[in-house]
Amino acid sequence: MLCRTAALVLAVAMFGAGPAAAQSQRVLVQRGEVLVRQHCALCHAVGRDDASRYPGAPPFRELSKRYPVDVLEEALAEGFTSGHPAMPEFTFSPERAAAIVAYLMSIQTDPGARPQRR
Numbered sequence: 001m002l003c004r005t006a007a008l009v010l011a012v013a014m015f016g017a018g019p020a021a022a023q024s025q026r027v028l029v030q031r032g033e034v035l036v037r038q039h040c041a042l043c044h045a046v047g048r049d050d051a052s053r054y055p056g057a058p059p060f061r062e063l064s065k066r067y068p069v070d071v072l073e074e075a076l077a078e079g080f081t082s083g084h085p086a087m088p089e090f091t092f093s094p095e096r097a098a099a100i101v102a103y104l105m106s107i108q109t110d111p112g113a114r115p116q117r118r
Contacts, residue, residue: 025102032103035096036060043087048107056084060104064113073101 036046043054045061052059063069072080076097080090092100105111 028099028102029106032099035100036103039090061107061109063104064108064111067115069104073097076100
């Protein structure tokens with residue numbers, strides 16, 4: 001009986017957390033979108049179908065072709081710099097960095113892309 005009770009509690013916890021976790025992920029993605037629109041849209045395409053305003057600024061939806069997007073979180077939290085002199089240095093809190101990466105992951109045109117070596 002104890003095993004059935006434990007299994008039932010585990011099942012309820014797993015399935016009950018599903019919608020809450022999905023809601024939490026949606027909120028994280030929305031926060032990330034707000035941040036990239038605020039800090040990055042002046043130069044970069046930050047949506048699913050817009051164009052970059054600055055020549056050479058890669059569209060964020062295609063970053064997975066250049067970088068493993070899921071590892072950008074650490075760079076964003078430690079201080080993100082680019083080799084391009086016109087791009088300012090950005091440092092985000094770990095929470096904001098996680099939100100930005102969640103948004104970036106949500107818009108990739110080819111999430112399974114392997115970054116090209118440069």
